[in-house]
Amino acid sequence: MLEFEKPISELEKKVDEMRQLSTTVDLSDSIHELEKKVEELRESIYRDLTPWQRVQIARHPERPITSDYLANVFTDFIELHGDRSIGDDPAIIGGMGKLEGQPVMIIGHQKGRDTKSNVKRNFGMANPQGYRKANRLFHLAEKFKRPIITLLDTPGAYPGIEAEERGQAEAIAKNLLQMASLKVPIIVVIIGEGASGGAIGLGVGDRILMFENAWYSVISPESCSSILWRSWDFKEQAATALKLTAMDLKEVNVIDKILPEPIGGGHRDHNQMFATLKSALIAELTELNKIPADKLVDQRREKFYNMGSWITK
């Protein structure tokens, strides 16, 4: 449970208590009343979430992760492993699957569900071999003219000794270069956390979609706080300053579309998240399928050429 959800859960507890009492006395009216209050409170809290609260929702341990979408949005998924060079990175998974019957390549950062699986997945922090596996799958998709869907959910690329020795920077850079040239549609979805180079290493596409409570930025609020405020205590201010929410990013054209989440956040209703993603992907892909490959690449490049904000004096 998140800190700002405590008032909701306290009320919910009261509802439960009353339910237990109601086996002897009829309290159904009062219970009903209180349930309405819970919903009202939830709505009012979730209507005005601060950026930092959204960051917390994006990190909620019960929030759907890449593997959940693979199992519930796509069919016939077959995971493909390895970068064909040094190994397989469990922090990025990818493979062949179908979206409403159309063969697609799906690649995403993979977090864990608990401590054990998070250790295995390195908390979704990929190594160079993860980005190179993705690159291999990009080419495979292009070779067989299959659209690519990437799901972004990472606190950042892994800052480790081996990651540096094996060229983390080069691995990410190569993906940016390749994704700008692939002659198949690419849809990017920020499903949870989209932090820094580690995120954009899978993030160049024709359409950029983002879930309502996901966040996307050049740095995490905690690291931003430690660098600019020289203290870990300003993460809330940093989250606000970074303009990392879907609403903010739509404003500056970093993303194309916001995918709505259930009230209370994605962790409260997985099926709704799956349905939302599925229909959004089908809609976007139907449009992108109509665009000739060369034009698609030109438009994608143009899209990123226009990113940023500057004036000519």
Added chain:
Amino acid sequence: MAWFLRSKKNIQDSVQREMPDGLWTKCPSCGEVIYKNELEENFYLCHKCSFHFRIGSKEYIDILFDENTFSETNTNIRSTDPLKFVDSKTYTSRIDAAYKTSGVDEALTTGIGQIAGRTVSFGCMNFNFIGGSMGSVVGEKFFIAAKYALENKTPFIIISATGGARMQEAALSLMQMAKTSAILSVLAEQGIPFISILTDPTTGGVSASYGMLGDIIIAEPGALIGFAGPRVIEQTIKRKLPEGFQRAEFVLEHGFVDFVAQRNELRNIIIKVIDWFMA
């Protein structure tokens, strides 16, 4: 003996590399006292230990280009503070301060000039402008310079000196990684050579985009080159990093740069490389 074995001081905080004011300066690596004029004549290298002092675009232009051939371009592109970023200071005040103290107009200086008679589209990052960080202006200047190379079929050369993406432009600076890489993908298709020169330091969003995308990647001796900064790595793995980690020679050993070149040899080697591409 490898440079990084010479002195522990050599890999300490890179702030020491900045050119100090005054007539005399002390080499942070070997302690040699050097007359400043002599340093300038010697490509800003310590005459005793070849330590490379950090320099900016003006100095690199003097070193690389034929005399009076370089003309700066796109000096009129300015940041708009799109996110109205405020931490302990406002982003606009940081930019204003950087204009005043750095003597350059952004973290990337671009222009057209000649190297041994061959026209080159060129860019050099200025570490003294907000840590050489890449925001929208750097991305746009890079883009225009790359386009010039494309349209005029000239080689494209970028010298990097940067901590990475500019935090104050958040996601927009992150997008500059994609923007610069996207235009480089067109150069690659059209067979326009891109030479990436990595100086101290080249990390973060720049190394993870155009820095590492050169057809030829050249590093200066001792330059810190990597994705994550050493402090971040130390905090993550909770132990000290080995000496020489992420330095140019280390990166060469691991196969991510083509060669390490001393600054006094840079012009000659670039002439040869360009000649191979363009002859």
